[in-house]
Amino acid sequence: MNGIEQNLIEILRQTGSRVTLVAVSKNHPVDAIREAYQAGQRIFGENKVQEILNKRPVLPDDIQWHLIGHLQTNKVKQIAPFISMIQSVDSLKLLKEISEQAIKNNRVIDCLLQVFIATEETKFGFSQPELSDLLKYLNQNPMIGVKIRGLMGMASFTDNQDQIRQEFHGLKSLFDELKEQFFVDQPGFNELSIGMSGDYEIAIEEGSTIIRVGTKIFGTR
Numbered sequence: 743m744n745g746i747e748q749n750l751i752e753i754l755r756q757t758g759s760r761v762t763l764v765a766v767s768k769n770h771p772v773d774a775i776r777e778a779y780q781a782g783q784r785i786f787g788e789n790k791v792q793e794i795l796n797k798r799p800v801l802p803d804d805i806q807w808h809l810i811g812h813l814q815t816n817k818v819k820q821i822a823p824f825i826s827m828i829q830s831v832d833s834l835k836l837l838k839e840i841s842e843q844a845i846k847n848n849r850v851i852d853c854l855l856q857v858f859i860a861t862e863e864t865k866f867g868f869s870q871p872e873l874s875d876l877l878k879y880l881n882q883n884p885m886i887g888v889k890i891r892g893l894m895g896m897a898s899f900t901d902n903q904d905q906i907r908q909e910f911h912g913l914k915s916l917f918d919e920l921k922e923q924f925f926v927d928q929p930g931f932n933e934l935s936i937g938m939s940g941d942y943e944i945a946i947e948e949g950s951t952i953i954r955v956g957t958k959i960f961g962t963r
């Protein structure tokens with residue numbers, strides 16, 4: 743494994759300015775985050791609220807934190823004052839709470855709707871029909887504390903590149919469909935967060951705008 747800085751340089755060389763890179767620092771110490779920060783990285787992703795709350799106070803203020811893991815409704819208020827994006831919105835109840843807490847903090851919080859695609863294990867995320875229902879509901883009942891910026895998804899846990907590509911392709915089609923159906927007049931619905939260490943090159947080819955890379959930057963957890 744190279745150093746964190748070399749890993750970042752290598753990824754940025756491959757991906758250039760085509761996508762936003764979220765450095766997934768879950769289970770890695772603040773020293774590793776500092777090293778990535780020194781190399782210029784500013785956006786970090788964590789999957790646990792408590793881990794963000796522990797790390798944030800000892801790190802630079804201009805880090806943008808993205809939550810990428812399942813979020814319990816009762817924890818929203820702890821991150822609402824500062825979270826840059828919540829990528830893992832997986833229920834209407836959660837979205838309502840994010841909006842309420844954002845309003846209390848005079849903020850509008852950027853959110854991605856997590857889509858359920860993986861064929862196995864993943865418990866979280868919306869199915870396609872659930873997404874349509876949710877967006878119809880939001881058309882009738884706007885929530886001013888949140889801005890829906892796009893979709894987040896994970897491919898199935900498999901080595902089958904064709905399957906991964908197919909799943910990403912399906913997500914991009916879904917994204918385009920929803921954009922046309924529900925967001926024609928909202929150019930801010932423009933983010934598709936797909937691609938991790940093992941599959942971000944395929945994801946970018948299929949239309950990713952945000953990649954979430956952990957292992958390839960920080961090593962194994």
Ligand SMILES: *Cc1c(COP(=O)(O)O)cnc(C)c1O
Pocket residue numbers: 766768789810811896938939940954955956957958
């Ligand atoms: C851990 C995690 C990642 C990063 O995975 P790597 O394979 O280490 O790059 C990306 N997205 C989510 C939702 C994760 O939980």
